[in-house]
Amino acid sequence: xxxxxxxxxxxxxxxxxxxxxxxxxxxxxxxxxxxxxxxxxxxxxxxxxxxxxxxxxxxxxxxxxxxxxxx
Numbered sequence: 001x002x003x004x005x006x007x008x009x010x011x012x013x014x015x016x017x018x019x020x021x022x023x024x025x026x027x028x029x030x031x032x033x034x035x036x037x038x039x040x041x042x043x044x045x046x047x048x049x050x051x052x053x054x055x056x057x058x059x060x061x062x063x064x065x066x067x068x069x070x071x
Contacts, residue, residue: 016024
């Protein structure tokens with residue numbers, strides 16, 4: 001009869017448990033958050049005239065929404 005441990009498959013040496021998996025994931029998220037901060041200066045998408053213009057318009061669609069929801 002053979003020994004009980006001879007027929008078993010040994011686990012790999014570098015086993016990642018749940019705790020270390022979450023630690024590695026947290027490190028990756030933190031590193032990904034820092035990368036955009038290291039870039040150059042941001043450029044605005046809109047001009048000064050577009051920034052100061054009126055944007056909200058109470059159209060018929062908006063009025064109907066207010067009427068239906070009783071705002």
